[in-house]
Amino acid sequence: MDLSYQEKSILGSLLAVVVVYGYYFASVLRAIGRPEFDGGSLGRLMLAVIAIIVIEVVYHIVLALESKTEPKDERDTLIECKAYRNAYFLLATGAALVITYVIVAGLARDAAPTRIIVTPFLTINLVLFVMVVAELVKFLTQLFYYRWGLR
């Protein structure tokens, strides 16, 4: 499959996000009952962010060395705009869902003892999860339009 420079760049970023945040959220699931977002949690998150940056930088250096870089033109910009639109829609929806969850869980807890839990650890990771999914949607939208065209 013949991939353009932009497609290779996006595909690399997509894989980096999937691998690094996949690993991070797997560790979050194992510690889902943890109440506070403590120093260890922050350390794991920082490690994930640093890993993403390092992988992205190394990958794009290798990509620039082995294939000809192409400046963005109007089609790239238009595809990016459409991708950001989809990502924004998902981010806004996700944020609304997390806010609703926190409010409903708070009301339920006040009304009666419940199994619905809202902890800083869970809330922060839910917001982070929505942000990561929005980023994935952006990459996937871009790949879709590069492959199937803008009509």
Next chain:
Amino acid sequence: MSSGRIRNNIRRLRFDRSEMTQQELAEKVGVTRQTVIAIEQDKYSPSLEVAFRIARVFGVPLEEVFQYEGADSKADSAT
């Protein structure tokens, strides 16, 4: 408003101009080769500015490069 399709003759025009490559056309127009490929395959309709620049490279009117095929085009031609 009904949706239509924009067809183009870029491949033929390139062939007529000493088999100009997609890369050469892309450089003259100021877009990437991938965008030229997408336009030729009707996967992308360029902006008016890029469309005019392509026509200028070939030295032909815009209508000779791009044709609009919409539901309204038959009705328009009948009037």
